[in-house]
Amino acid sequence: MTDESRSGDRTKHPHVSERGLKLPVLGAVSMDRRQALKVIAIAAATPALVSCKPGEEASEVVMTPAPVSNPRARGDAWDPDLIAPTVPWERSLTSDELQSLAVLCDVIIPADERSQSASQLGAHDFIDEWVSAPYEANQSDKVLVRGGLVWLDSEASERFGEGTRFRELTPDQQISICDDICYVPNADSGREAAARFFDKVRDLTSTAFWTTPEGMEDLQYLGNVPLPRWDPPPPEVLQHIGLE
Amino acid sequence: MVGQPDGGQVTLKAQDDYDAIIVGSGAAGGMSAYVLACSGVKVLMLEAGRDYDPVSETPMFQLPFDAPLRxxxxxxxxxxxxxxxxxxxxxxxxxxxSSAEGTDFLWWRARMLGGRTNHWGRISLRMGEYDYKPRSRDGLGLDWPMSYEDVAPYYDKTEALIGVYGSNEGLENTPNSSPGVLLPPPAPRAEELLTQRICRERLNIPVVPAHLAILTQPLEADRIARMLWPNNEMARRVTAESMRTRAACYYATPCGRGCSIKANFQSPTVLLPPALATGNLDIITNAMVREVTVDANGRATGVHYIDKTTRLEEHVRARVVILTASACESARILLNSKSSLFPDGLSNGNGLVGKYVMDTVGAGVQGQIPALENMPPHNADGASAMHLYMPWWLYQDQARDQLDFARGYHIEFGGGRKMPGFGSFGGIEPLTAGSYGQRFKEDCRRYYGSFLGFDGRGEMIPNDNCYCEIDPEQVDEWGIPTLRFHWTWSDHELNQARHMQRTFEEIIETMGGHVLSTIHEDGAKAIARPGEIIHEVGGVIMGNDPSRSVLNEFCQSWEVDNLFVADGGCFVSNADKNPTLSIMAIAWRASDYIVGQMNERNF
Known part of the structure; x- marks a missing residue:
């Protein structure tokens, strides 16, 4: 097995390179996207030809520069630039809503020793992107998410004192509310909509978190790198599934 | 154009001396153009969509993170x-x-050079000897006018040209390729090996290397070109030169995006470049064909198309017209080609154009396999699609009438430690009881890579109630009357879909896993929507009897001898084998026939 195909070799790994890991992903996401793209374009230039003749085993992948944009694409939703994507719609949540959402995202995926929290990786910004999209399902999710954020504050107010906001509660207090809405089949009557809201935010938070370079690093996803050849699973994997 | 990264659109003014017009640039159109142009036929290809160059336009390695909505x-x-x-x-x-009341048809189209070959699954399974003569075996559906043996050489040639990995297993109705044709299959992934062992040892289901149009090695250009074109120096040269520009797969970034290194098959990287290199092919893009024109003797003279850039109608002429616009689109063109000689549409004297449309029966089940949890990290991308599959294994049970459906299905399966994407951890609450916080984070790590999906792809038997026709109330923005679909599954399809789900449930449970999908008792709930599997074929069926078919075995219209329909429209059965490979093999065979007829000056 070559170094390239050995899964632990991070320096050969386009999107978990040192530079990729340190990308800021909070704040203006579109800006960060451009930066991320630049790094990936450098690291993941289009491999041209595997240096091998028919019948011979390849030893390396030769890289050539990858395109940085696709001038041929019309640029609308049916024919977007797939090489240098952009999000064509404006965000719609208020900064107050985003603050509350960021707290909820971190209740769902907190920081630990392996990776940062969901909001540190921009999950609330992704949810804003999602609910601001012009599609029917996204617009419907926007009602669910905005309504749910109001519900969280109302519930905080009811349980912990007039005017108390969810994002100001102690972790234990936040958990006492979330425990009641974290699983739709178990939600009490009257809390079904809140449970569906929580479920939606959990789904969107996990998508947002695990698709970041840091999220993929946490999961130890080791693909998306060009290999000169494809080898069977390593022995420890075969052992793990009882097939060594 | 193809092969020119700077990419000028092909909007040349058509000459008036073409031998053949080909409508469409996908699997059938690309193959027809390749074979005809290599044989010295002057070809004009019309594509309804825009020019497209996979080399410069494919998003290789881009992450979901980079895209809108991940x-x-x-x-x-x-x-x-x-x-x-x-x-x-x-x-x-x-x-x-549109769909008639009670029909819920889905129709996938791609308006771009290469059509649907750009994103397809690359699954390349040969139809077998049973599949060409299904009515002779069980009395249902229709027989093809030719046999597997007639098409076998064209399967060999097609596989050698496009590059298909796989193995020869000698299984029933699952033909071997000739020696030296297939490329070696990639080693199976962990979840595939585990599934293979359980299925083989405990369920008696064969799990063998899949056949996909992906290069696991660079093609042996000179050897293959010699094999394909022993007596044609120009064809050997353009074929070998084009093959040498294709790289082997480097096992990263999904095939459905297309492939900038040409490791997988797409018409614009594999078929059109050598065809263009002959100098015998011109392509006009953004050319939406409305109808085939005829002369007073009822022979095809050319086509009318709408230039989408000017919105004006154009006419081009040729000695032969070949429709390869996709099954239903070709039927639509024929039905819209009305004249005093052909008041019900061209080649439709017996009213069969649009009839006997088939899709593939589809049903799926998702499972979670504890044995795959907490897997040691490793790269499991592979050739992006499956390395193994399960061919239909119950022919003998069916022959003994032990199943409540007549035809088979194969199983496609996959999962494992793929790149996290949108919704990768959606719907796992039944496993986690709605966990959140640190526990949810750890649940995601634990379950990552432990999901497996099984999808059945089964044969549908053609029936009188599945057809398309012109919708009398609608035209598209090019002023062309549109299609309306009618669909009714028979019990064979519904029972097969139910059997699929039960089989997948059994596999998952035998693997010690959790079934995450609903298993339906009612096949109508298990089955995918008509058209959803994107294997629609038929509608311009071939046969031996001019009164009961539209085309002969060479895709030639019975009524108009210089008119051909060389795409999936000619299919009279739709075996569980995904149709694209057969479409190309049959188109090659039809093209050889056209060349032969031209040499005999029959057009």
Whole structure:
């Protein structure tokens, strides 16, 4: 097995390179996207030809520069630039809503020793992107998410004192509310909509978190790198599934 | 154009001396153009969509993170942002279709050079000897006018040309390729090996290397070109030169995006470049064909098309017209080609154009396999699609009448430690009881890579109730009358879909896993929507009897001898083998026939 195909070799790994890991992903996401793209374009230039003749085993992948944009694409939703994507719609949540959402995202995926929290990786910004999209399902999710954020504050107010906001509660207090809405089949009557809201935010938070370079690093996803050849699973994997 | 990264659109003014017009540039159109141009036939190809160059346009390595909505599917990009399809999907802007009451048909189109070959699954299974003579075996459906043996040489040639990995297993009705044709299959992934062992040892289901149109080695260009064109020096040269520009797969970035290194098969990287290199092919893009024109003797003279850039009608002429616009689109063109000689549409004297449309029976089940949890980290991308599959294994049970459906299905399966994408951890609450916080984070780590999906792809038997016709009330934005679909499954399909789900449930449970999908008792709930598997074929069926078919075995119209329909429209059965490979083999065979007829000056 070559170094390239050995899964632990991070320096050969386009999107978990040192530079990729340190990308800021909070704040203006579109800006960060451009930066991320630049790094990936450098690291993941289009491999041209595997240096091998028919019948011979390849030893390396030769890289050539990858395109940085696709001038041929019309640029609308049916024919977007797939090489240098952009999000064509404006965000719609208020900064107050985003603050509350960021707290909820971190209740769902907190920081630990392996990776940062969901909001540190921009999950609330992704949810804003999602609910601001012009599609029917996204617009419907926007009602669910905005309504749910109001519900969280109302519930905080009811349980912990007039005017108390969810994002100001102690972790234990936040958990006492979330425990009641974290699983739709178990939600009490009257809390079904809140449970569906929580479920939606959990789904969107996990998508947002695990698709970041840091999220993929946490999961130890080791693909998306060009290999000169494809080898069977390593022995420890075969052992793990009882097939060594 | 293809092969020119700077990419000028092909909008040349058509000459008036073409031997053949080909409508469409996908699997059938690309193959027809390749064979005809290599044989010295002057060809004009018309493509309804835009020019497209996979070399410069494919998003290789881009992450979901880079895309809007983390690359989730949308109305305009139903298979996700990075799917190669542009100007297409379940809807095409400005080009509607409709369904009769009670029908819920889905029609995937791609308005781009290369059509649907750009995003397809690359699964390349041969139809077998049973599949060409199904009615002779069980009395249902229709027989093809030719046999497997007639098409076998063209399967060999097609596989050698496009590059298909796989193995010869000698299984029933699952033909071997000739020696030296297939490329070696990639080693199976961990979850595939585990599934293989359980299925073989405990369920007696064969799990063998899949056949996919992906290069696991560079093609042996000179050897293959000699094999394909022993007596044609120009064809050998353009074929070998084109093959030498294709790299082997480097096992990263999904095939559905297309492939900038040409490791997988797409018409614009594999078929069109050598055809263009002959100098015998011109291509006009953004050319939406409305109808085939005829002369007073009822022979085809050319086609009318709408130039989408000017919105004006154009006419081009040729000695032969070949429709390869996709099964239903070719039927639509024929039905819209009305004249005093052909008041019900061209080649439709017996009323069969549009009839006997088939899709593939589809049903799926998702499972979670504890044995795959907490897997040691490793790269499991592979050739992006499956390395193994299960061919249909119950022919003998069916022969003994032990099943409540007549035809088979194969199983496609996959999962494992793929790149996290949109919704990767959606719907796991039944496993986690709605966990959140640190526990949820750890649950995601634990379950990552432990999901497996099983999808059945089964044969549908053609029936009188599945057809398309012109919708009298609608035209598209090019003024062309549109299609309306009618669909009724028979019990064979519904029972087969139910059997699929039960089989997948059994596999998952035998693996010690949890079934995450609903298993339906009612096959009508298990089955995918008609058209959804994107294997629609038929509608312009071939046969031996001019009164009961539209085409002969060489895709030639019985009524108009210089008119051909060389795409999936000619299919009279739709075996569980995904149709694209057969479409190309049959188109090659038809093209050889056309060349022969031209040499005999029959057109």
């Amino acid at each position: 690359a989730a599917g949308t109305a305009e990009k139903p298979f996700g942002f990075y799917d190669a399809t542009v100007d297409g999907g379940w809807r095409v802007p400005g080009e509607p279709y």
